[in-house]
Structures are given as structure tokens and as C-alpha cells.
Amino acid sequence: MTKKLYYENPYLTQWTTTVTNIIKKDNYCLVTLQDTAFYPEGGGQPSDSGQIDHIQVLDVYSEAGEVYHKLPHPPENRTVECQIDWKLRYDHMQQHTGQHLLSAICIEEYDAHTSSFHLGKDTVSIDLSVSEFDADQLLHIENQVNKTIYENREIKTYFVSKEQASTLPLRKTPDVEGDEMRIVEIDGIDTSACAGTHVSRTGELGLMKLLKTEKSKGNTRVYFIFGGRALEDYQATHSVLTTLANKYSTNREGLIEKITKIELDNKQFQREIEELKGKLNQFLAQELIQTHNDSIIIQSFNEKTLKELQGIAKQINEASNQCVIFTSTLENKLLISHNGTLPIECGKLFKQELKNFNGKGGGNNTTAQAAFDNLEDMEAFKRFLETKIKESL
Numbered sequence: 001m002t003k004k005l006y007y008e009n010p011y012l013t014q015w016t017t018t019v020t021n022i023i024k025k026d027n028y029c030l031v032t033l034q035d036t037a038f039y040p041e042g043g044g045q046p047s048d049s050g051q052i053d054h055i056q057v058l059d060v061y062s063e064a065g066e067v068y069h070k071l072p073h074p075p076e077n078r079t080v081e082c083q084i085d086w087k088l089r090y091d092h093m094q095q096h097t098g099q100h101l102l103s104a105i106c107i108e109e110y111d112a113h114t115s116s117f118h119l120g121k122d123t124v125s126i127d128l129s130v131s132e133f134d135a136d137q138l139l140h141i142e143n144q145v146n147k148t149i150y151e152n153r154e155i156k157t158y159f160v161s162k163e164q165a166s167t168l169p170l171r172k173t174p175d176v177e178g179d180e181m182r183i184v185e186i187d188g189i190d191t192s193a194c195a196g197t198h199v200s201r202t203g204e205l206g207l208m209k210l211l212k213t214e215k216s217k218g219n220t221r222v223y224f225i226f227g228g229r230a231l232e233d234y235q236a237t238h239s240v241l242t243t244l245a246n247k248y249s250t251n252r253e254g255l256i257e258k259i260t261k262i263e264l265d266n267k268q269f270q271r272e273i274e275e276l277k278g279k280l281n282q283f284l285a286q287e288l289i290q291t292h293n294d295s296i297i298i299q300s301f302n303e304k305t306l307k308e309l310q311g312i313a314k315q316i317n318e319a320s321n322q323c324v325i326f327t328s329t330l331e332n333k334l335l336i337s338h339n340g341t342l343p344i345e346c347g348k349l350f351k352q353e354l355k356n357f358n359g360k361g362g363g364n365n366t367t368a369q370a371a372f373d374n375l376e377d378m379e380a381f382k383r384f385l386e387t388k389i390k391e392s393l
Contacts, residue, residue: 002067005037006048007157007182010093010197012037013084022074028058030068031075036060037084040067044117045096045196049088053080065177089197091228095124097155097184097198098145098205098226102126104190105144106222107171110137114171115219124229127219138210145208152203153187165193209233278311285315289322295342295393298325298386306333306369313337313367323393325385332378334359336385337367344389353388357381 002020005012015037023030031052040062041047047060053075060069096119103114103126112128133141159180165173168183174193184194186202199205207230211223225233241252248258288297297316301309309326316324317339326335336346346368350361354370358377361370372378 001065002033003035004067005035006039006197009037010089010199013086013089015082017080017082019075019078019080023068024074027072029071029074031071032066032068033080033082036067036069037082038067038069039089039092039197043194043196044099045092045119046121048092049085051083053077053082087228090199092119093197093199094205094227095119095225095229096194096196097186097202098208098224099124099126100184100190100192100194100198101148101186101202101205102141102145102208102222102224103171103192104186105141105148109141109144112220123223124225125221125223127216127221130220131218132215132220133213133222138213142208142210148186148189149202149205149208152201153189155187155198155200155202156183156185157198158183158185206230207234277308281308281311281315285312285319288312289316289320292322294322296323296325296386296389298382300327300329302329304328304330306331306335309333309335310337310367310369317366323389325382325389327378327382329375332372332375333369334361334372334378334382334385335367335369336363340366343392349385349388353384354381357384 005015015035017036018034019031020034021032033052037048038050038057038060039045039048040060042062048057050057052069052071055071055073055075058070058072060067062068099114099117099119103117106112106114106128110130110133112130114126115129116127118125159182160168161179162181165181165183169191170183171190171192174181176193181193182195183191184196184198185191204227206227208224208226209230211225211233213223214221241255245252245255248255248262250258288299306328309328313324313326313335314337316322317337321339321341323338323342323344324336326337327333328335336344336350338344338346345365347363347365350363350368350370354361357372357380359370359372359381362368370378370381372381
């Protein structure tokens, strides 16, 4: 059975050991070692990464007490040099230890118990047994956690028998295999059963930041980051805020006021643009009516959207009994419309014929629209409509 060095010293990153077994698979192999510091996935914590004899470790898992290391191919030597990806390991240690501290503070302050823990590559979260937190409560939790970090309390890990565990103030007594249980104790704050890797003092957590909350099956899911992740997040946020502040010639504190003013100005500009578009549609509609003496107005537009075509068609329908067939080459969309005085059931016509031209859409008696994957199908459908409508008028 593999000796588990990650329990003895979670800070160990290099060691020499012996390969005890190799199980070959189709495109990978499973290797067991006499001693390993590679932590296998479990308890919400992902597995370690690194190298065995300069071969990248793809995965690590435990089964029946044995630790298996997944490699793309077997090592050539029986005696191998092993190397842990320390940045990844220490990140896991910070996030997992931080979760213990956060969970303990949530119980102490609001009797909110942790029901699940997720440590992912990009996000870390716990589900808490409360329906919601308000902003003041979240800020209080964050401040209490960081206060405990600054106190630099000792964190101890040790094994006890199940009988001894029953005398400890555990948050939850897990159902574990074997006669022993591993304990993680944050001095004066928390005692929990856990098999993960952890830092030795709360000061190593550096900083904690709550990111957001969301509802999850009647509970509250809290997203957070500790240590290196919190620093990287602050650096990225500071960079974005500094760039925006410089762009708008203000400081960080003035950004909200500046952006609010820009949003108000944009809304006013948008109202003015819509008003001008309405007038332009009016002029364009009159021009199309005057230049088309036929009962059908057919026109293609290169730079207008379907919404703009609908506005022009509405103006024509209010002033004329002509049928409109508009196409937008910008969006490969077609519109047909009239004011109800013509014997043309637009929606019915589209339902019967549109599929023959690879289009998608529909409508009602007086208007219908369709979208096409290419210009050729749209133009073919437009020609079909022109012929069909002229025959019915």
C-alpha cells in the first residue's frame, strides 16, 4: 500500500520513490508508487498535478486505499523522481483551508451550515443552509474571515480513532472507512474531519474575497476566493478600473458618476436617433409610393435591419393599398406586408411555400417575415412572391 506523504508534509514537492505496479490501458497507464505526495481527488478537492520521471501526471485517484497515478505512458525506470505542481497544490491548500474557515465563521455568526463544497479551476463555492444573505451580512462575514486570517492562528492536522473523534467538537461526523479519522483544527475556530491538504497557519491564506451569491435549491451558494486567487483577482480588477478611469479622465471613485452620465446621454441620443429614423422612414415611404405605380413595391436594402424595414412598411401601409416586399441583404431577411385591403394571406403563403426555399419564418394575414441562410434562396423566394402576388391581384 502506498505511503501517503501528503498527510505527513503537504509542503513536500520533490521526492524519490519506487514504482510498485504498472497497469497498462489502451492509451494510458496507471502507476502505483511506494511513496506519493500526489493528492488524489476527494472531499471536494481536485487531484494534484506534476511529473513522475518527467512524465506529466494526468490524474490521481484513490481506490480501496491505493493511490493510482494516470500517465500517458509508463516510466522507463523503477526508481523515479517525482515533482508536484506547487502552484496548483498551494492554491488547493489555500482554497480548501479557507473554506473551513469561512464555513466556521458562517456557523458562528449566522448558524448557516455548509452542505456542499466545490473547488474548481475557476470558481470555489459552498452551499449554506440559509435562504439568503443581505449585503451587510456578507460584508460582516468577509471582515470576520479576514480578521481571523490576520490573527495567524495555528492549523493542526492529526489522526484520531473513531472513539476519540466522538469527543471532539466536530461540525459534522463523516462516515469514513477504517478505524482512524483525520482531523483539521483551526485553533479556537473550527475542528473538522477532512482528508484534504491544508496550510499550517491562517496567515498563509493572505486574503479572502466574497464574489457573489445565488439561490440553490432553497440554500444560498456563496462564491469566494482566498490567497493567490484573491490577489490575481484584485490585480485584474485594479487594471480594469485604472484603464477605465484614465479613459474617462477621472479616478476610481468618479467612475460610477461618469458612467451613469454616459448612460443617460446615450439614452437621450438613442431617442433622438429613433425620432430621426422615423422621419427618414416617412420620407423613404413617400418616395417609394411615388416611384412605384404598380400594386407591389419591391425593394432591396443593403444597410437596413428587418426592424427598420418594418418601420418603412408601416408608413406605406398607412398611406397606400400597395403590397410591400422588402429584403435586407444585411441580415438575409425578407418582409411582406399590406394594410389588409388585398386578398393576400401572408402567413398562410409563407407556411405553404417557405420550406421550398430553405427559409424560416411566419406571420399573420397582413404581414410575414423570413430568414435565410444565403442570398440566393432569399432572392428566389422574392421572385416567387412577386409572381404569386401579381397572379392573385
